[in-house]
Amino acid sequence: MLAAMVCMLNQSRQHRRRRASNVDRRWESRGKNLLEDYFIPNSFYPVSKFLEGYRMQPHLFQKIMHDICNYDTYFIQKHDAVGVLGLIPEQKLTAALRMLACGASAEHVDEIARMGKYTILECLVRFCDAVEHLYTREYLHKPTPRDLQRLLQKGDAREYGNQKGQKSIILEAVASFDCWVWHAFFGVAGYQNDLNVLGQSPMVDEVLRGHSPQVTYQINNTVYSGVYYLADRIYPRWMTFVKTILNPQSEKERSFASFQEGYRKDVERCFGILKARWAIIRGFARMLDEEVMQSIMMTCIILHNMIVEDEYDYDAPEVFEPDPINTALTRIYERPMGPNELPLEPELLLLDGQFNNPMIDRYQEMQSSYVHERHQVDLIEHLWEMKGNHNG
Template sequence: MDKERKREMDMQILNAGTSTMSEKRRALHEIAYELVYNADIFRQRFRMRMHVFLRIVDAHSNVYPYFQQRVDATGRRDLSPLKKCTTAIQMLAYGVAANAVDDYVRIGESTTIECLEKFVEGVISVFEDEYLRKPNPNDVRRLLQMAEGRGFLGMLGSIDCMHWQWKNYPKVWKSMYMSGYRGVATIVLEVVASSDLWIWHTFFGVSSSNNDINVLDRSPVFDDILNDRAPEVNYTINGNNYTLGYYLVDDIYLEWATFVKSISKTQGEKCKLFAQYQEGQRKDVERAFGVLQAHFAIIRGPARFWEKKKLANIMRAYIILHNMIVEDERDIYAEILLKT
């Protein structure tokens, strides 16, 4: 009997010690970002500066019970919101499998997937109205000023599409999502981007069997124009007054009044100069695609989720995160451009 009692006491001491060590590890993890990473390394690892990341963590922990740290029946604390958000950011930034981050944050595979799904839902719910909004009058004024400085009066941005490979697509949809010129199943993303890389519109989910024109037919990008709710624009070119902004596009798009295309068969120096400038300015949207894929490797590789809705949430959330980063670092980019 004494031996059993002694064994029970030893186990209690062992469990208490384990719990204490676990609490110490959690406490160290809470402050590890400031101790281990300087500002540049943190920006490189998390794709954003620390105050932006902490703002996201605070927003999730204040709104969603899932990201609030609780105490279980044994008195042990649950996973902290910092850990859960770090797990989601690591998966978005590096595009790794769910079980690849357990050594770093000590979270299981199923919990990691759940953290990612809850995280992107929270980003959309909390930040979408601010960071994926339609241009308001102040935004339109700023866009027109940037466009005028680049020689394109009345330009509101550039439109283009990119493809995200879908690895685990349902095989019954193979003919819909299999891209002929790529040989893999992809989903199309349409965006409108300005010269500062801010993305003003996103439309995701169309199968890759559609070209850019078919995607545009389904897209709500010009619904405001059709419903007479387009932002007011006033500018003059060659003595003519215009009240409708335009977007730079490539040659596949139709001859619409709101599109400005390049000149495929240039005749004369004036046409050559315009084609050169148009094609150069239209690179804004392609630069935006490149930055998106560089920041968040999860879309640089094939998508591994089965449900298209989850992929749409991931895409929408990381575009919101991209705009948050652009807003935070806009002044830094402006200083670099002025120096060059």
């Protein structure tokens, strides 16, 4: 009788200590059902349903899963301490992608993947870390000469944007006509405006150090070097930016303002696609801390670029609008070249305790309001000659 009483007491204590998160979720059967739903030939759901839930084609998902499993063994199915097989990789990646794509909470994902809340959040953090380490260099790189040539041939590349959210964490990004994000700077918190963020942005540092994409071109019989970005009126009058005209008077100015503002909508369209594709940006990410939010944002941008690359047909012939720019004077190169035809190394700000004069010259040139205004006038004339004068 004493032994029976001790046994009943132990069972009572175990029953009281059992948590709701330790219920038997039967993840083995859910993993099997998930494979039958999406990941086997002649699966239950069509590819359109897969795109709706995962935001990408099945072959791209398989590539990402293969790379992540090789990078982090956490995502590989393993036996636990008692020899029971754990979650399959498809379940773990499904949990992370559903949180990113649908903005679902861990409780909602639990119903889909049969995983505990803390396991789901761990999958999300590890997934974002793996994507950043594996794909940042490839999918957030600077434009190569081939990329610059394609943007130049397009003739209407437009590339600057700055989006602010209600949580006062700002995302600065550079995007082009095909919604590819070339530059992203996220994580500036607090009461900031566009100018303060610009002062902290690594994009300005790249210009000063000579790391920015190098292009020379001629418009209105004037030769310019360096790329420029389309920006709104709040940005300073630097030669790096081309802004609209506040109160255009002539037909040329109205045509320029219309084209400039219309082209700048592309970066807003890119942000719209980004938020529509990854719903976690719109709401649920507010519950996470700043470091995790930054990792999530960069992961969403990298995945966005991967999807753009997968869906965009780069081999298809593109029909570009005629551009009267003197292509004989247009040159694209990755870094400044020296007299020996070798790339010049960037110079330091301080040399032997003294300031580096070339960097100071680049800084003064970048902030020259005269060059900014002259550049804008030449662009107005060039655009009118190319489009406005012919289209009325």
